[in-house]
Amino acid sequence: MGYHAHMNVSAKPERTRLSAEDWEDAALRLIADQGVGALAVEALARQLGVTKGSFYWHFRTREALLQAALERWEQYGEREVIAQIEAMPDVRARLPELFRRVAHELAPHRVYAALLKALDHPQVVPVMARVSQRRMEFLTSIYREAGLAPEEALNRARLTYAAYVGFLQLNFTLGLPRISHEEFDAYVEHMIRTLTPA
Amino acid sequence: MGYHAHMNVSAKPERTRLSAEDWEDAALRLIADQGVGALAVEALARQLGVTKGSFYWHFRTREALLQAALERWEQYGEREVIAQIEAMPDVRARLPELFRRVAHELAPHRVYAALLKALDHPQVVPVMARVSQRRMEFLTSIYREAGLAPEEALNRARLTYAAYVGFLQLNFTLGLPRISHEEFDAYVEHMIRTLTPA
DNA sequence: TCGTTACCATACGCATGAGTATGGATTGCG
DNA sequence: CGCAATCCATACTCATGCGTATGGTAACGA
Known part of the structure; x- marks a missing residue:
């Protein structure tokens, strides 16, 4: 780049x-x-x-x-993930795939995590607002495809995105009890089970 | 105080x-x-x-x-919430009550939210690590009381706490699309339904 | 009452980091 | 080749914010 x-x-x-x-x-x-x-x-x-x-x-x-x-x-940051997910033919498989992908490719999210801690700075607020808004709308649309009603989809997207943001903070910022690799995968799967509509 | x-x-x-x-x-x-x-x-x-x-x-x-x-x-920050919840006789009612309480009394969590954005500062890391750790252990115990297996309880606590942390960021730091009061309550109830074991 | 201790003001030194002024070097182009 | 425009270095100014030095005043016990 x-x-x-x-x-x-x-x-x-x-x-x-x-x-x-x-x-x-x-x-x-x-x-x-x-x-x-x-x-x-x-x-x-x-x-x-x-x-x-x-x-x-x-x-x-x-x-x-x-x-x-x-x-x-x-602009050049991270349009790719959304595009790749939307290219998947099987609609029901998109959600778990999105979760796993985000969980395992943490490097691209380091800037986002850093900006999260700079929300007192006036310049970053509008940028983060736009980016977060777009991502949540994307998440909402996926939940709708998964069969949730509009209200449910929106709230579930909010919950999921909050979990994402909190996860970023609690990990490579705070280093909460260094979780092992297998345990982390188990956590991700638990999250998928919990947040994915049956 | x-x-x-x-x-x-x-x-x-x-x-x-x-x-x-x-x-x-x-x-x-x-x-x-x-x-x-x-x-x-x-x-x-x-x-x-x-x-x-x-x-x-x-x-x-x-x-x-x-x-x-x-x-x-x-020390003097917030031992009360944990104590009050643990005083509730009905074990099954503790989880929803905790959620609603935290969601509606946001003032006491403003310091926590501020410290969350200062995790690059060496002095705050150990403090936040201890506080977060204690809270998550408390959450884990509640999920166990609600009937989850040890592994499930721990992961669910992680997920819930991440959602909590992310929620703090996305709100009185970032001011994401100013949500209305009724809509917020609906969100909280959705969260309770999603994160509470059946 | 008197002095000692606790609390505060004023006036410094000193480091850091943003921004400016100005001149030197290098590149592209006629 | 030679001249502009582009890119960079050096040497400043200036504001901020931490820490220090030192003297002043209020409180309290003997």
């Missing part, structure tokens, strides 16, 4: 000029594993091997970078 | 000297509605009508205040 295809004949990433997208990607990486609060321009610059002088050519302010990074994440 | 019973014969809280507990209470109030990141000594001092000079008499550092406030919250 993001490397402009220069690829000079040299082993290492080799000092090439940077673009705005490079900064946005770096910002998202930093957010993913240190949180929004750690987004400092000088720290980013060090990590990219340059100084502030570079940054302030590409962006007018720190806010601008955060904004751009958020929009970038909202 | 917290006010040492001087209560001089005066109408207003009237400029009396402050104690360490006063600072801790103020800190918890500030954390509850602005987050841990907003915990600054000079801001707190202004809010209490004094200056930093006062603060650094009671505490050695800002970290010390946060630590003391967290421990205070962990």
Whole structure:
């Protein structure tokens, strides 16, 4: 994601000029594993091997970078999962598949988890509102396909999504009693049994 | 909660000297509605009508205040709910009652929600780990009383608690599509039906 | 009453991090 | 080649917020 295809004949990433997208990607990486609060321009610059002088050519302010990074994440972030699930022919199999997929590919959700902890920051609220809204609507539609009435489907989607969000917090943020791999799978299956309409 | 019973014969809280507990209470109030990141000594001092000079008499550092406030919250915070639920004679009625109670008394959970967003801060992690652990053990025991097998009870408790945590985030942090009062009650009842063993 | 202790104000030092000013280097293009 | 535009470094300013130093005032016991 993001490397402009220069690829000079040299082993290492080799000092090439940077673009705005490079900064946005770096910002998202930093957010993913240190949180929004750690987004400092000088720290980013060090990590990219340059100084502030570079940054302030590409962006007018720190806010601008955060904004751009958020929009970038909202677009290229995670449209794939929804598309893949919707491509499944067997409608009844979509729900369990969605659960298992999300449970086992946690890496793409690290940015979402980080932004969850930055909801006091005004810039992230609208982005998270939109993303969460879209996902919940998707979940609702799946529950409707599974045979629930409109009201039931909506409430079940709310419950499921809340469980998802809470799960993110209680795990790679808080490290609650390091659960084993088998035990985790058992948990996921329990969740599928409990939240999937009979 | 917290006010040492001087209560001089005066109408207003009237400029009396402050104690360490006063600072801790103020800190918890500030954390509850602005987050841990907003915990600054000079801001707190202004809010209490004094200056930093006062603060650094009671505490050695800002970290010390946060630590003391967290421990205070962990102790006096919320033992009551658990006690009240355990006092209920009808075992089968405990679970729905717990759900409804938590859903409608959101104020006491504001500190917990704020700390949830500060899990990158090393000081809050152990506290949140202990509190969350105790609560989940309580939930597990209730599910056992409701007739679930040990494994089932544990997993159901995990699921329920995750839903609780996620609910906190998606509401008074993110303000997801301002749900109406009746609709909220319907949601709570749906949750009870879904998460309570038949 | 007097002094000691507890509590608070004022005025600093010092580190961090955002933003600016300005000049140097590199690239693409005529 | 040579000149612009692009990209980056260096060296500042400025605001914020923690912590310290030190002196002042109110409370309380002897």
